[in-house]
Amino acid sequence: MTMGKPLKLWAVNIVSFVLFSLLAVTGLVNWLVLPHGGGRREGILIVTRHLLMEVHAWLAMLFLVAIAIHLVLHGSYIKANLKKSGLLKKEKQAAAADRRQA
Numbered sequence: 513m514t515m516g517k518p519l520k521l522w523a524v525n526i527v528s529f530v531l532f533s534l535l536a537v538t539g540l541v542n543w544l545v546l547p548h549g550g551g552r553r554e555g556i557l558i559v560t561r562h563l564l565m566e567v568h569a570w571l572a573m574l575f576l577v578a579i580a581i582h583l584v585l586h587g588s589y590i591k592a593n594l595k596k597s598g599l600l601k602k603e604k605q606a607a608a609a610d611r612r613q614a
Contacts, residue, residue: 517585524582531575538568 515523546561583590594600 521582521585524578524585528575528578528582531571531578535568535571535575538564538571542568 542561542564546564547557548561549558591600595602
């Protein structure tokens, strides 16, 4: 059974939201909760901080992949709106411009 486009978009949106939420939590915990120094008495907290920094970096990479998939799935919508706004030439205009240059 194949997933239709709306279901794919919904799945990508949910995954993107979850990844973004986890990115926000790991970033805020690292920034506001865990200590920044490296003293001996804070051993487990420093290890936790470095672990969360690593998790945060991997979540960021997965989030970028999810956003790239999101943009690919919305490619026709993006292209149509770029044409409507005049930022992207329409095929007829591009073909006429190519004929004039040749």
